[in-house]
Amino acid sequence: MKALMFGWEFPPHILGGLGTASYGLTKGMWECGDMDITFVIPKPFGDEEKHFANIIGMSQVPIVWRDVDRQYVQDRIGNVMDPDLYYRLRDHIYADFNYMRTNDLGCIEFSGRYPDNLVEEINNYSICAGVIARTVDFDIIHSHDWLTYPAGIHAKQVSGKPLVIHVHATEFDRSRGKPNPTVFGIEKDGMNHADHIITVSNLTRDTVINHYGIDPAKVTTVHNAVTPLTPEQLNVPEHKSKDKVVTFLGRITMQKGPEYFVETAAKVLKNNPNVRFVMAGSGDMMNKMILLAAERGIADRFHFPGFQKGAQVYEMLKASDVYVMPSVSEPFGISPLEAMQMGVPSIISKQSGCAEILTNVIKTDYWDIDAMADAINSIVTYPAMYNQLREDGLAEVNRITWDKAGQKVIDIYNKVLNK
Template sequence: MFGWEYPPHVYGGLATANYGITEGLHAQGDMDITLCLPKPWGDEDRTPANIVAMNSVPVAWRDVDYDYVQGRVGNIMSPELYYRLRDHIYGDFNYMHVNDLGCLEFAGGYPSNLHEEINNYSVIAGVVARTLDFDIIHAHDWLTYPAGIHAKLASGKPLCIHVHATDFDRSRGHVNPTVYGIEKDGMDNADCIMCVSELTRQTVINQYHQDPRKVFTVHNAVYPLKQEWQDIPRPDHKGKEKVVTFLGRLTMQKGPEYFVEAANMVLHRTRNVRFCMAGSGDMMDQMIYLAAERGIADRFHFPGFMRGEQVYECLKRSDVYVMPSVSEPFGISPLEAMQCGTPSIISKQSGCAEILTNCIKVDYWDIHALADAIYSICHNESLFEYLSMEGKREVDQITWNKVGLLIRRLYEQQVLVQR
């Protein structure tokens, strides 16, 4: 399995989904997962998967002693695996910027030289594919598609790709031709394409011209709250200033400006509401200025990027969660909010709208409907209680174990049958 990010080092929703899918497959008991990460840190949960540190896989021969290797990479990968991988280097990559172990370094996350790192990751995938024993290749999102293709060419094993988003979602239609090319190449070479929603599946079929018979919808899920997060108390909804939260990247894909405009409309009807816009992104300054222009800056909070326990503290202190995404392949955050008993409003243009019932759905552009929904949940006690209780009950049934079983069926039906 090729993945770009993994908890606890979370840069976006991909890490959450990657972990959930890995957990769901591991839970079946008879599946071994080797997860290839560009730059693991050593504190990842290694129960569901054996982690290969791609920044510790040699692509150029170096005569180094065991103790030195142990000191350099022992916290993220065993020296034995380093030497085993070294014996399967298939070309002279000394021209690349390798370190003293013959390995390529990675910055982690999404650096300015991202395309170079994607290429380096795919080169290393060739060494891994020639060394390890496996039945199926599973590549998550466009960053790992070249690695998946390379592993398929090196091993002859079938390739599944998991489409968590396409550049049509990220760019509002202003597609980057380089990214589109990488995405389409991955899809053309895949034996099975898994999409996080029917919305995304249709994009893959229509915009990337894929055979519908190999494209399947595999909705995301949510894993159970850790006990310490369950123990975070929820403030009483009654008789207090209400809190309405947006939590996500502040980019045009997520529709943050619609949240601010709806907030402005709500605040013309009541001043007993505060708005929290948690996250970071290229539209953050624009949103701060927009709140100031509308004269509602005193009711707005911008706490920045949140992770782990901070997320769940924020969600439990909120009376309403809003995801007004313009284009959202799935969107796990409303499920996390509903887990916390927080009523959610989501855009009809999101993949999770296909499977969620006990939430309010509006068109992302309809700020009047969004404002009405926010105001209603804040001021209608019965509506708040119903959505809080039934929403939690609903998402507690949407588990990664079920997703893992569906992926297994696709492996068996679409991939292993080809062998």
């Protein structure tokens, strides 16, 4: 079976859980066998792992015809695209896009990130999707997250092939119930055009059904998983502090509940001064959290190391004694599973999708800072509790693998194609 997947991130260049999940699911599906996946992203860098997916970058898809020789194309984009594919794509330009701003190859430049003109990049991505859908061979379309829904709709209109959309989060999660109407409209349009919808949790499935008015029969939950860690990841350098270390790792935004982490830290430190708190990540609430820690008089016990990637993530987790995810509305939340892989006991909010499948963690309401503080104190105080959560959590997370999630997605594909 051949799938045309539209995504926005792909490791090693990721800015959040979307890229991690897209990679894991794609590889898991490939491991199930008989899958040929073309994975499209805005901008490849040439160091993406490609043995299980054919990576195409929208920034190398021509929408304006240019008379360029093969050697020039090889020199310009040969590290990320086969020149033959460039010419095949050039032969399928379907409209006059000379009014668009393009480069010397007739391609649109993409940032590969989340720029201020994100809606414009989403629209440009969907224009390029029309060229790809006319060029490559596929049986089904799979669009990851709202950023690529317009591209999926365009590809469906061009090809007549069915569209599956994958809801990794909704605007209701990101905005605490006050959705941006533009984003909500793009999400709703994608859901209406989809032949089937995959959600990463039952929590998200309920949101899709109740807030977007989608028929429950059209929505299936496939929980996320984790990729087994390599020996290099497991054996990163250990920098253990003489104090206990409690870590928050993620975007420092309203959705993730960072203020509850700071308030919990203040409660813990009243009774146990030998604990350090780490808020790793970046986001629009970072400065507010630095000020809040200062206001609570705990700035000397708080660390803000900024955005972490690659080996830095595993080094930080290895140095931690407790991991906390106090998200207000978390569609899934892969980070606690990654912490458990490193043997770190985890505390998660009941308002997270991963709470549906994890047993060997402590679950509290995101707003219940007393319960979170009690849980932290218990883990850092009682070695027996720490060791049980560590060992049982590690055994549990090692059973949550992407090939199982991948097979569920393949089953959905077959169901859609056989309708």
